[in-house]
Amino acid sequence: MQTRDKYSYYVEQTALDVTDRPRKFLEAFGSVLKHGNYGAVLDTYSRVSAKCARCAASCQLYETTQDPRDIPCRRSQLLLRVYHRYFTHAGVAKARLFGGFTLSDEYLDEMAEEYYRCTACRRCKATCPIGIDHGLVTHLARWLLAEIEVIPKALVVSVREQLEGVGNTSAIPVPALKDTCEFLEEELQDIYNVDIKYPFDVEGSEYVFFPAVSDFLLEADTLMGNAAVMHVTGGSWTIGTGNYDGINYGLFYSDRMLERIVNNVVAEVHRLKGRKVLVGECGHATRSAWFIPTFAGPDAPPVVNCLEYAYQMLEAGKLPLKDTRIEERVTYHDPCNIARTGRITEEPREILKAICKDYVEMTPNRTRNYCCGGGGGTVSIDEIRSFRTKLMGKRKADQIRATEAQIVVSPCANCKKQLREVCEDNELNDVEVVGLHDLLLKVIDFGVPEPKAEQSAGDSQSDEQPEAGELQSNVAK
């Protein structure tokens, strides 16, 4: 059962069956404050928030809609108001004396709508003189809403599949996974005349690989690039058949789920006696994996993003490249989850500069980059596509258009899906959106002659590599 009567996204029937929601919301709030670290944050925010509206000027949604409801500070105030009223002495006393604000069903519905109009990209945090992290407030508010069952259906279904179903968000069973990888191996053989294997369950590998599992359905080139890089650099890596999904939608709606999913990743690394977690091209999977030390303690396996790995190898001279370069104009989109704090911004750029003839930056970039418009899990919510591409993604489209690039590179499964839709819906028909390893694959020197006549790197790509649809049909449903 599903319904879209109430919110702009589908929720499950259970969300509509919940009664006595304000009480349950406050119970959950109280419990989260007791066990979590949010109390001091909300306390500080509600004391010092100066309502200066500087954040409005940095929010790509507000810049497009000019609707006061989309001002980050106003959105955060929705939750801070509940906190102040019910969980501070001053607020409780004031309510006893003068009455006033009471948490109602309608108010919860407003929150449910507003907190999914924010992608938690955290761009506004850098412009807040106080340093209020509106992304953190959105993160918390969504968890509390989830405890009264308000969760976009797209997210909760995926998490259920991952934790209680097949074991990953795309419901790909192991035989289908192996089929797909065999197919990719054949492709690599046909196109590049090189014998590359996807290693499964190799115990004691240095790296256990966790891509966004949807890559196995949609991003063949990225995965072939990943395998190619590991192959030429002689990396010791494996895909664990117990858990091969880096996706973690818990990050988008519930710390409870976040922790369970992260722990499953760690468990798989331990099962395989692996040493490190290698995350594929996925922003939120990387950021979720960075939570491993939070939940698994100081003995947690270190986390390496595949961009960091590739860059390290390139720097060390272990990643041989052909003389050909990517001819088209290429630009780079920073995924918020890896770039907002400045953690991964330079590695992809160095790689791109090494392999592209015409690399240009979009402005603003790095920690100040605009979100693709599909962050915070909203990209998975198909029913809000026009909101994502026309309102949230408008700035992004303008930004891409200004670069006049033919190829937009983004090392993130979510960003790629969203950017393709942004381009489609904003008349950017000639722009191709790809992962970084897709391009890298074309210029890696495998040291063997290619089977076909010499072609420029760009041409051979479009002619010979499998289309996403082709690959999908190869995967058992």
Add this chain to the structure above:
Amino acid sequence: MVLGLIRHIVVTVSEMMKMVGRAGNKDVAYRQVFAATMKWLFPVGQLRQRFFFSITSLMFHVAIIVVPIFLAGHIALWKSGTGLSWPAISNGLADVLTITAVATAVLLVVQRAAARDSRALSRFNDYALPLLIAVPFVAGFLVMHPTWNPFSYELTLLVHIMSANVLLILIPLTKLSHMVLLPATQLVSELGWHFPPDAGRKVAVDLGKEGQPI
């Protein structure tokens, strides 16, 4: 006021220590936090966005911080009361800064009301506080310049002192508390992302949801 602010500092510091204590990952990006804190304590590089508003706000803050602390008359009071003393600014500069404080306070309110985004955010106290802050500055200016003062000297001095006292009381109770909390806010935000392990399961137990299907 002093007690209120000390309480703020003590509570915030102890809360932050508790947060670090509970966090699963104690590896905090202190350098980044420090850089962000300094960036906003001395926000000279941040003026481009919302240029006029930012300039107004910066001038307002400089004026209301410098004048009360470095006015020769105030230092003389400190000296007679506690024996402490420090260099003063000239009265001429104090006059300029006082006029700046009053003018920017009014401008802040006007700008707040004029821009639709800040208007949408503003509560009553967001308009009232800058004006309230301007009162002791106006009265103080008249105290310093008796010849321009149409009111009695004693009355003006009383207004000056009492309005300043009201402000001092309000500081810990309102958003003005950012004057002591600002150095901590960036760190608080960062620590907010440092979750305690197992918190999710404990919440599930509290809510009777442990072991329930998703």
